[in-house]
Amino acid sequence: MKPQFTFLLVFAALAALSFTMGAVDPYYLTVIIFIGINITMATSLNLINGFTGQFSLGHAGFMGVGAYIAAIISTYLTTHGMSSDGVSGILVLAASLLGGGLFAALTGLAVGIPSLRLKGDYLAIVTLGFNEIIRVIIQNVDFKIAGTHYVGGARGFAVPQLSTFLWVYGIALVVVYFVENVIHSTYGRGFLAVRDDEVAAEAMGINSTRFKVKAFVIGAFFAGIGGGLFAHYIQYITPDNFTFLKSIEIVVMVILGGMGSTYGVILAAIILTILPEALREFSDYRMIIYSLLLIILMISRPQGLFGNASIKKFLAKWKTGTATN
Amino acid sequence: MLEIQDLQVSYGQIKAIKGISLSVPDKSIVTLIGANGAGKTTLLRTISGLIKSKSGSIKIAGEEITSCPAHEIVKRGIAQSPEGRMIFSNLTVQENLKMGAYLRKDHANISKDLDYVFNIFPRLKERISQAGGTLSGGEQQMLAIGRSLMSKPRLLLLDEPSLGIAPILVRTIFEKIVEINKNLGVTVLLVEQNARMALAIAHRGYVIETGKIVLEGEARDLAENEEVKKAYLGSG
Ligand SMILES: Nc1ncnc2c1ncn2[C@@H]1O[C@H](COP(=O)(O)OP(=O)(O)OP(=O)(O)O)[C@@H](O)[C@H]1O
Ligand SMILES: [Mg+2]
Numbered sequence: 001m002k003p004q005f006t007f008l009l010v011f012a013a014l015a016a017l018s019f020t021m022g023a024v025d026p027y028y029l030t031v032i033i034f035i036g037i038n039i040t041m042a043t044s045l046n047l048i049n050g051f052t053g054q055f056s057l058g059h060a061g062f063m064g065v066g067a068y069i070a071a072i073i074s075t076y077l078t079t080h081g082m083s084s085d086g087v088s089g090i091l092v093l094a095a096s097l098l099g100g101g102l103f104a105a106l107t108g109l110a111v112g113i114p115s116l117r118l119k120g121d122y123l124a125i126v127t128l129g130f131n132e133i134i135r136v137i138i139q140n141v142d143f144k145i146a147g148t149h150y151v152g153g154a155r156g157f158a159v160p161q162l163s164t165f166l167w168v169y170g171i172a173l174v175v176v177y178f179v180e181n182v183i184h185s186t187y188g189r190g191f192l193a194v195r196d197d198e199v200a201a202e203a204m205g206i207n208s209t210r211f212k213v214k215a216f217v218i219g220a221f222f223a224g225i226g227g228g229l230f231a232h233y234i235q236y237i238t239p240d241n242f243t244f245l246k247s248i249e250i251v252v253m254v255i256l257g258g259m260g261s262t263y264g265v266i267l268a269a270i271i272l273t274i275l276p277e278a279l280r281e282f283s284d285y286r287m288i289i290y291s292l293l294l295i296i297l298m299i300s301r302p303q304g305l306f307g308n309a310s311i312k313k314f315l316a317k318w319k320t321g322t323a324t325n
Numbered sequence: 326m327l328e329i330q331d332l333q334v335s336y337g338q339i340k341a342i343k344g345i346s347l348s349v350p351d352k353s354i355v356t357l358i359g360a361n362g363a364g365k366t367t368l369l370r371t372i373s374g375l376i377k378s379k380s381g382s383i384k385i386a387g388e389e390i391t392s393c394p395a396h397e398i399v400k401r402g403i404a405q406s407p408e409g410r411m412i413f414s415n416l417t418v419q420e421n422l423k424m425g426a427y428l429r430k431d432h433a434n435i436s437k438d439l440d441y442v443f444n445i446f447p448r449l450k451e452r453i454s455q456a457g458g459t460l461s462g463g464e465q466q467m468l469a470i471g472r473s474l475m476s477k478p479r480l481l482l483l484d485e486p487s488l489g490i491a492p493i494l495v496r497t498i499f500e501k502i503v504e505i506n507k508n509l510g511v512t513v514l515l516v517e518q519n520a521r522m523a524l525a526i527a528h529r530g531y532v533i534e535t536g537k538i539v540l541e542g543e544a545r546d547l548a549e550n551e552e553v554k555k556a557y558l559g560s561g
Contacts, residue, residue, distance in 0.1 A: 189423070189427070192413070192415065193416070196413040197414075199407075199411060200407065200411035202375060202395035203399070204476070205399030205476065206427060
């Protein structure tokens with residue numbers, strides 16, 4: 001099946017599904033929405049960490065930048081004569097997400113360029129530091145336009161609700177489609193080559209610096225959009241939504257999914273979003289059980305849920321497996 | 326094809342190349358022989374832009390490339406099959422070979438050249454979808470050479486293609502090098518410790534010792550040279 005066709009088919013299915021969302025219990029709907037946002041976050045981080053082999057621990061920083069910029073844009077537009085309903089609401093959200101994504105991409109460029117001399121642990125530390133810097137900056141920004149509070153420092157920022165199921169999953173689909181297509185194109189193999197052996201990649205004529213920066217910029221762009229979706233769903237954001245703990249959560253999804261396997265990472269995003277919710281009844285022991293399960297998963301599948309295998313190979317194996325049963 | 330003038334390269338305080346001049350005429354095979362640590366790999370890596378030189382000049386077909394980054398140098402038609410092979414271990418044999426053709430615009434001809442590589446190294450064809458990292462040492466060597474050919478180079482830099490390879494296979498690889506040189510008109514700069522074989526197929530040779538050229542001449546004459554015999558051919 002042609003990828004464009006699959007894309008349209010999945011989109012149509014999502015659109016149909018979105019009509020049933022009204023009947024879903026709000027708590028479950030929130031979990032479903034968070035799964036979609038986490039798919040966007042994890043897939044975009046996978047481009048940086050999994051496919052290009054850069055260890056970034058600052059993805060929540062890009063998410064935060066996107067969330068706040070998008071929220072500023074939508075708040076400004078809705079307090080300056082644009083309605084948050086109907087077509088106008090769609091335009092407001094589209095403009096906000098784009099603005100948030102672009103700004104996050106610029107931040108990605110600013111972080112990416114100086115960080116490229118660094119590798120492994122050092123890069124991880126720098127990106128982690130960047131994440132904290134973003135959080136501290138947000139904590140100290142607060143301004144008013146025409147009587148409305150923007151950003152709100154540590155107190156938080158009220159945001160109009162605009163994100164819907166179809167927006168969240170439509171964008172997750174675009175990100176997955178984009179990353180998969182880039183990675184499997186002749187051009188995109190450059191990312192994989194840089195990950196495998198940077199010097200050899202250079203010797204093949206690949207500008208490894210440019211690929212690393214590109215991974216950062218594209219990854220940050222999508223993370224910014226993910227942040228925008230998040231802000232416009234929960235309607236109230238604070239700097240604490242975007243600490244390095246959130247970054248680590250996304251990194252865990254990428255590692256558990258199997259660095260560089262898009263479908264594994266999607267599965268991990270789903271599991272790791274549901275798991276903490278499913279464990280709620282254990283109250284105080286929740287995080288202990290969560291961590292234990294993570295450890296068990298990592299020990300039993302050190303190469304990730306899928307490892308490097310593609311979904312096709314996995315399905316093929318599964319089919320032959322059931323056929324012999 | 327390749328002209329090097331008074332090249333100097335250092336790693337921090339360590340002077341690895343101390344003023345080397347050499348030239349590789351168009352369509353010839355030139356070999357560079359020398360002991361461990363003489364600076365052979367350093368020289369090749371400097372030519373392909375992976376290491377920056379301290380001073381001196383490198384020209385390809387008259388064009389100065391001394392300060393070009395590696396990916397620009399590939400565009401000028403120089404390909405390297407690096408020491409230690411540097412295979413992309415998570416990519417398949419076919420993907421590795423295609424990586425070699427990364428900068429090429431003539432996509433239509435790539436599959437033809439792929440066939441050519443498979444023709445020289447049938448073993449690679451049998452292993453077409455195996456991950457590069459799981460190939461045997463000798464197979465990786467073939468893959469590295471094949472990959473460097475995929476860029477359709479004018480100048481091929483080979484760093485110890487015989488390293489860690491069974492003698493019988495070494496002979497085959499050297500025959501292939503001659504074939505590539507003759508049939509495709511590719512100029513070859515061959516770094517080798519296996520001086521006997523290298524001098525047998527090369528037109529000219531240079532002997533490098535601790536960062537300096539100490540001898541140069543027709544390959545035939547070098548093979549007869551008493552000092553070379555003693556030091557590199559294990560007889561004398
Ligand atoms: N990255 C590096 N940092 C410091 N010194 C280096 C580095 N790479 C090489 N050297 C030194 O430079 C000198 C030349 O090394 P080079 O690798 O060019 O030798 P070679 O002739 O290729 O040897 P071999 O036949 O063993 O491959 C050696 O003394 C080596 O220790
Ligand atoms: Mg060497």
